[in-house]
Amino acid sequence: xxxxxxxxxxxxxxxxxxxxxxxxxxxxxxxxxxxxxxxxxxxxxxxxxxxxxxxxxxxxxxxxxxxxxxxxxxxxxxxxxxxxxxxxxxxxxxxxxxxxxxxxxxxxxxxxxxxxxxxxxxxxxxxxxxxxxxxxxxxxxxxxxxxxxxxxxxxxxxxxxxxxxxxxxxxxxxxxxxxxxxxxxxxxxxxxxxxxxxxxxxxxxxxxxxxxxxxxxxxxxxxxxxxxxxxxxxxxxxxxxxxxxxxxxxxxxxxxxxxxxxx
Numbered sequence: 001x002x003x004x005x006x007x008x009x010x011x012x013x014x015x016x017x018x019x020x021x022x023x024x025x026x027x028x029x030x031x032x033x034x035x036x037x038x039x040x041x042x043x044x045x046x047x048x049x050x051x052x053x054x055x056x057x058x059x060x061x062x063x064x065x066x067x068x069x070x071x072x073x074x075x076x077x078x079x080x081x082x083x084x085x086x087x088x089x090x091x092x093x094x095x096x097x098x099x100x101x102x103x104x105x106x107x108x109x110x111x112x113x114x115x116x117x118x119x120x121x122x123x124x125x126x127x128x129x130x131x132x133x134x135x136x137x138x139x140x141x142x143x144x145x146x147x148x149x150x151x152x153x154x155x156x157x158x159x160x161x162x163x164x165x166x167x168x169x170x171x172x173x174x175x176x177x178x179x180x181x182x183x184x185x186x187x188x189x190x191x192x193x194x195x196x197x198x199x200x201x202x203x204x205x206x207x208x209x210x211x212x213x214x215x216x217x218x219x220x221x222x223x224x225x226x227x228x229x230x231x232x233x234x235x236x237x238x239x240x241x242x243x244x245x246x247x248x249x250x251x252x253x254x255x256x257x258x259x260x261x262x263x
Contacts, residue, residue: 012065021093023086026075028053030064037068037260038105038133039098043091043121045112045242047159048079048171059111059244059252066256069107072098076117083173085187091121099131105262107201109136109255111244113167116140119191119220122201127185132201134262136255139207139241141216142190144168144177148215157212158241164212191220197227204232204258206251208239232258 011033019025040063044056053060053073064071076090091108099106108125110118115137122135143151146161146168159167172189179187188194203224207217214235224231234254236243243251 012061014061014064019094019097021090021097023077023090023093025090025093026053027094028057028060028073028075030060030071030073032064032068032070034068036070036102036104038107038262039070039072039102040064040067040107040109040136040259041072041074041091041095041098041121043074043076043087043108043110043114043117045110045114045244046078047164047167048084048087048113048117049167050078056245058247062252063256063259066253067259069259070102079171080173083175084171084177084189085179085181087171088117088120088124088187088189089181091117092124095121095125095132096130105133106131107134107136107259107262108132109138110140111138112242113141113171116142116190120188122203123188123191123194123197124181124185126199126201128183134259135201135203136258137203137205137217137220138244138251138255139211139213139217140220141168141213142192142220143213143216144172144190146212148219150215151212153212154210157210159212161212192223197224197229200224200227200229202230202232202262204234204255206234206236206255208236208241208243208251210238210240211243212241234258
């Protein structure tokens with residue numbers, strides 16, 4: 001494993017690592033001072049095509065500082081060079097690695113497209129019988145058709161339905177929406193394709209009322225609850241998509257608080 005020297009900012013240190021896997025995965029590990037509350041594996045947004053752990057540094061750094069959890073930010077493979085399920089396989093490899101590092105709690109999370117990956121990872125962890133203590137899903141797009149009313153409410157809102165549909169097609173390509181891992185595990189590109197949601201890790205879902213994917217998130221929260229999965233919904237007024245990237249994010253402090261309050 002390649003590990004860089006730590007960079008320290010106040011009580012928090014972060015470093016680069018490369019997680020061993022069939023396709024080694026670069027990550028940034030953020031370590032707050034003291035005993036961490038757990039390990040959070042985070043997948044950044046960017047329509048499955050853009051972004052990096054470096055670009056998301058302000059988000060993951062702040063999540064670690066506010067929550068007291070170690071945060072592992074994943075530089076997963078991006079479309080179109082790497083289509084589904086490559087990014088999901090990278091997140092799963094980092095989750096396996098994180099679980100090996102600690103006896104503490106392990107969670108998966110992400111924002112936007114990264115939250116869609118996190119939801120798919122939670123399903124695969126369940127189906128493999130591997131521990132996962134929580135999933136934190138910040139405004140995940142879940143409907144590839146972008147057909148729910150919130151997508152059509154404001155034609156100027158980001159992301160626009162046509163652009164988001166193109167992003168889904170670019171990421172998924174012409175292959176099956178659900179891939180099959182060598183061990184037979186279903187790897188879903190959207191959790192809405194899973195036939196059964198029972199037994200998933202407790203979920204925290206966060207979305208703004210002005211976000212075009214709001215209906216996706218609200219509907220998924222209802223589906224999880226119907227499957228007896230504990231699901232907490234953070235629904236913020238006057239909040240748009242990509243809120244976590246804003247210096248005065250309304251949702252990020254709530255997500256950090258949710259981590260601190262995990263039983």
